Amino acid sequence: MAMCAEMTDDRIFRNARIDSGGPLVDFCVAGGLFTRISPGLDNDSGCEEIDLGARVVLPAxxxxxxxxxxxxxxxxxxxxxxxxxxxxxxxxxxxxxxxxxxxxxxxxxxxxxxxxxxxxxxxxxxxxxxxxxxxxxxxxxxxxxxxxxxxxxxxxxxxxxxxxxxxxxxxxxxxxxxxxxxxxxxxxxxxxxxxxxxxxxxxxxxxxxxxxxxxxxxxxxxxxxxxxxxxxxxxxxxxxxxxxxxxxxxxxxxxxxxxxxxxxxxxxxxxxxxxxxxxxxxxxxxxxxxxxxxxxxxxxxxxxxxxxxxxxxxxxxxxxxxxxxxxxxxxxxxxxxxxxxxxxxxxxxxxxxxxxxxxxxxxxxxxYGLRSGCAADFVVLDSVNFDDVLIDQPEKRFVVKGGRIVVENVSETTWREME
Ligand SMILES: [Zn+2]
The missing domain is CATH 3.20.20.140 (Metal-dependent hydrolases)
Structure with a gap:
């Protein structure tokens, strides 16, 4: 299994949907770059983990x-x-x-x-x-x-x-x-x-x-x-x-x-x-x-x-x-x-x-891009449906630059149904 490189600001983003039909993947980032992109990455160094919840991820x-x-x-x-x-x-x-x-x-x-x-x-x-x-x-x-x-x-x-x-x-x-x-x-x-x-x-x-x-x-x-x-x-x-x-x-x-x-x-x-x-x-x-x-x-x-x-x-x-x-x-x-x-x-x-x-x-x-060695710059959309992001227009849940979440957006809807 692949491991995170041992650097102080290492982080693993788990469960990203980066294509229409493939498996969910994890991203390991260190020094602002993607070091690994693969399903089921190990975390032997005990670095911070962020679960993306199967949301769609696009490059920045x-x-x-x-x-x-x-x-x-x-x-x-x-x-x-x-x-x-x-x-x-x-x-x-x-x-x-x-x-x-x-x-x-x-x-x-x-x-x-x-x-x-x-x-x-x-x-x-x-x-x-x-x-x-x-x-x-x-x-x-x-x-x-x-x-x-x-x-x-x-x-x-x-x-x-x-x-x-x-x-x-x-x-x-x-x-x-x-x-x-x-x-x-x-x-x-x-x-x-x-x-x-x-x-x-x-x-x-x-x-x-x-x-x-x-x-x-x-x-x-x-x-x-x-x-x-x-x-x-x-x-x-x-x-x-x-x-x-x-x-x-x-x-x-x-x-x-x-x-x-x-x-x-x-x-x-x-x-x-x-x-x-x-x-x-x-x-x-x-x-x-x-x-x-x-x-x-x-x-x-x-x-x-x-x-x-x-x-x-x-x-x-x-x-x-x-x-x-x-x-x-x-x-x-x-x-x-x-x-x-x-x-x-x-x-x-x-x-x-x-x-x-x-x-x-x-x-x-x-x-640039969702590949090892590229800048860890990406957008996490508040959707699990890769094919429909254009017509769903989901919120940009997280904007990530150099492996850091720099913006978090939250959109909530509460149904108050008729009695
Ligand atoms: Zn112009």
Whole structure:
């Protein structure tokens, strides 16, 4: 029988359901890592035991594309037209008056919501421009330090307002990269010239030796296809596996053959595609006349071709997305509805989109997952039914980071039946 390694903070979590039909397993953790995962582990060292009661366990949720710095701005001004143009202009106007303290309070509130719902890995989009300056970067770096041990961060230096159309942005981005940015961000659809925007960000990524993370082809118009250039540039720069693109709704509006050609290029370039369902469905598909497009990347076709697809919350309660509570299980259900998924077998793919696939999009898959040697980061759902977690939407009973329970949620119902 396997034993726990003899370290002071060893712990055994017993009776976890990690798949649909297999036996319940125990996890042994030491030094923040899984050391053993197997049914019926011995406890010869007498370490602490926690019984998970046959509950479903998923690897830690990953918010692979999230804007903490502009969360909760809906309270100040909602986006009543629901267009992308108004989302950008409303947020730009609000940004002029934010203080660092204000950004910190909203970002931390959003972060705690996400952790409470099981996300402990984050790729945060941090806005950098002459309007907000480097306040967002300073806040993100503070949160990264303050929440070390609770959350792992990657920071994308993101030029939301464009680069050439907001002079001074490029220098601020370089400064943000020097301060601790992990990836260069890009948004060619909100700048003077998409190709020049791509020249700048790919050049910056080369200078800093890092990957790129884009907001790309967020349109209902099938003629919008900057992905062609991004894929070609990714291959030319040898950045396969280190580029992610968020939204990518326009291929969902393309003819099947046309989309298939685009998907082939995405696959060759090793680009991860990150649909952002709450935002895409809120801002997209608002054509003047029916039929209106259900604005979303062609997820089933992308997955079928072998592209890495992940989903994330993107925004929480602002002009881009009026709702959100940092709950990826909920975002997963939204995606399942929007994609017309039905039956347990078809829904089974969804949790992977905010766990293992999302970790791959972040390039952290080697140390992530329910395997020996990986970080002991996981979510214990208050359900024993593995196949139905998406439609049951169970409470996240425990959020575990580095082998420690960092959040416990309790949901109770009392029936008071009629006499
Ligand atoms: Zn975004």
């Amino acid at each position: 949720f990953v918010e692979s594309h999230i804007h903490l710095d502009k969360a909760f701005l809906e309270e100040r001004e909602p986006n009543l037209s629901g267009t992308l143009e108004d989302a950008i202009s409303i947020t730009l106007a609000l940004k002029k008056s934010v203080t660092k303290q204000d950004v910190m309070e909203r970002a931390e509130r959003a972060l705690r919501m996400c952790i409470r719902h099981g996300a402990t890995w984050f790729r945060a989009q941090v806005e950098v421009d002459p309007i907000v300056g480097l306040k967002g970067v300073e806040v993100a770096l503070s949160l990264k330090e303050k929440y070390a041990g609770l959350a792992d961060f990657q920071l994308v230096v993101f030029p939301q307002e464009g680069i050439e159309q907001q002079p001074g942005t490029e220098e601020l981005m370089r400064e943000a990269m020097r301060m601790g940015g992990d990836l260069v961000g890009g948004i060619p659809y909100n700048d003077l010239d998409a190709e020049r925007h791509l020249d700048i960000v790919f050049g910056m990524a080369e200078a800093f030796g890092c990957g790129l993370d884009f907001h790309l082809d967020f349109a209902d118009d099938p003629r919008v296809r900057n992905i062609d250039s991004v894929a070609a540039r990714t291959v030319a720069a040898g950045l396969q596996g280190r580029v992610a693109v968020g939204h990518l709704t326009s291929p969902g509006a393309m003819a099947r053959d046309d989309a298939a050609r685009i998907i082939e290029k995405i696959l060759e370039a090793g680009i991860s595609v990150l649909p952002l369902p709450a935002t895409d469905l809120f801002l997209g598909g608002r054509g003047e006349e029916p039929p209106r497009f259900r604005s979303l990347a062609p997820v089933k076709e992308l997955l079928g071709a072998g592209v890495n697809v992940a989903i994330s919350s993107n925004n929480i309660r602002n002009a881009f997305t009026p709702s959100g509570r940092g709950d990826l299980l909920e975002i997963g259900l939204l995606l399942a509805h929007a994609l017309h998924m039905s039956g347990a077998a078809e829904r089974a793919v969804v949790p992977g989109l905010f766990t293992t696939n999302a970790a791959k999009a972040l390039g952290v898959e080697e140390g």
